[in-house]
Amino acid sequence: MDLGLQLGYWGAQPPTGTAELVAAAEDAGFDALFTAEAWGSDALTPLAWWGRETTRLRLGTSIVQMSGRTPASIAMHALTLDHLSGGRVVLGMGVSGPQVVEGWYGQPFAKPLARTREVVDVVRQVLAREAPVTNDGPHHPLPYAGEGSVGLGKPLRSIVHPLRADLPIFLGAEGPRNVALAAEIADGWLPLFYSPASADLYRPWLAEGFARPGARRTPDTFEIAATCHLQVTDDPGPVLEALKPSVALYMGGMGAKGQNFHQEVFVRMGHEQLAHDVQELYLAGRKDEAAALVPDELVDQLHVVGDAARVRDKVAEWEASGVTMLLLSLTTPDEVRLVAETLA
Incomplete structure (x- = not known):
């Protein structure tokens, strides 16, 4: 199992x-x-800025929000950075949620699975550069001929020859249909709040995607890149406590009350009442109380925290x-060096 450094997205100021x-x-x-990106810093600029000083690290996005750019624009970003980095880009994409898509980007959120299929197809067409890019789908028609069109749209092929037609595409996915879609059309999956304890929940969804006609990968060639916090410490209590506000944010505050995909992850994991209670407190502005409801056991399940021996055992569980x-x-x-030494 490989290790990646997750920089995430920025807070109020650059890190x-x-x-x-x-x-x-x-x-x-x-x-x-x-x-990563939310509704502030973008995912691609920091990757280019700090990635320029590297020679070996793969450079990945987890995730580029699809509604923030047209599919062709996403492909342009990826092929440009892939050339500049010598073929090291991993394009991680996801649909985000309705609050961000409609409230921040001003785009419709409906039919996220169909939109994902179209985006991935257009990106792959650009990277393959076998013909001018077209798309007959309703979400990203190319050429555009709808309302406001002047009727002069022309199918185009990238001026730049992409470095890799098979540049890997990962999808961020949480629900059953999205996870199955990732297994069908992508090269990898970026789960949120994955843990070994929830692995059995996802296996049937992944298997469904791999079994579909024309599936791009098999379980043996498909990547699963899961984010967690890892810390080697003889006193895990304060570390787990410090991670609770983040769990509470996603469980209760990162999404609308009636449609919070992150909260649904916890519901599927068997924490329905907890997720409801955390959300009620969080949306009422009682964030500290919401975080206090999150049990140590759940945080410990989602992350890798403990002394060196326990960290090694837990990492082995994630790999298995x-x-x-x-x-x-x-x-x-x-911390980076200590993790490397501990897992060597």
């Missing part, structure tokens, strides 16, 4: 010390560097559950 963190990951033998890469949220070069 400090990131260049040193990335350099430590490259020196320590990590496989990849991943970035099917994870091919752990994307780790680490904060200092010393």
